[in-house]
Amino acid sequence: SNLDTLYRQVIMDHYKNPRNRGELDENDALTINMNNPSCGDRIQLHLQVENDQVVDAKFTGEGCSISLSSASMMTDTVKGKSIEEALEISGIFSEMVQGKEYDDEKYDLGDIEALQGVTKFPARIKCATLAWKAMEKGLDE
Ligand code: FES
Numbered sequence: 159s160n161l162d163t164l165y166r167q168v169i170m171d172h173y174k175n176p177r178n179r180g181e182l183d184e185n186d187a188l189t190i191n192m193n194n195p196s197c198g199d200r201i202q203l204h205l206q207v208e209n210d211q212v213v214d215a216k217f218t219g220e221g222c223s224i225s226l227s228s229a230s231m232m233t234d235t236v237k238g239k240s241i242e243e244a245l246e247i248s249g250i251f252s253e254m255v256q257g258k259e260y261d262d263e264k265y266d267l268g269d270i271e272a273l274q275g276v277t278k279f280p281a282r283i284k285c286a287t288l289a290w291k292a293m294e295k296g297l298d299e
């Protein structure tokens with residue numbers, strides 16, 4: 159459908175022109191490593207948190223178009239959010255990629271809804287959630 163085509167374009171745009179690719183100074187930021195055991199792909203996420211707010215987020219790593227585009231979208235999404243908001247959006251994203259009903263009204267989900275097509279490819283759900291799991295792990299600490 160046209161929507162599938164649009165979503166594919168959004169994913170490829172994030173894959174080819176990743177937002178927030180890079181590193182943050184370890185003195186200011188948490189570093190979280192996360193890999194997808196089923197394929198070996200890995201990302202390294204850097205989160206700068208001040209006063210319960212994610213003030214900056216960057217990532218490096220190797221992976222497929224789904225995992226890297228998702229990392230790009232995730233970092234864009236959580237920047238400026240409180241820890242609580244970032245974790246809540248991660249929960250919404252997780253429900254979305256599992257094909258469950260999800261709340262699309264509380265937050266402006268922006269580009270991340272482009273990844274809802276992964277529900278048709280269960281093996282790729284882990285690709286889509288890789289960066290989000292890293293973010294959750296970092297914020298839980
Ligand atoms: Fe192709 Fe992960 S790189 S499925």
Ligand code: FES
Nearest residue numbers: 197199222225285
């Ligand atoms: Fe490895 Fe997608 S195939 S993260």
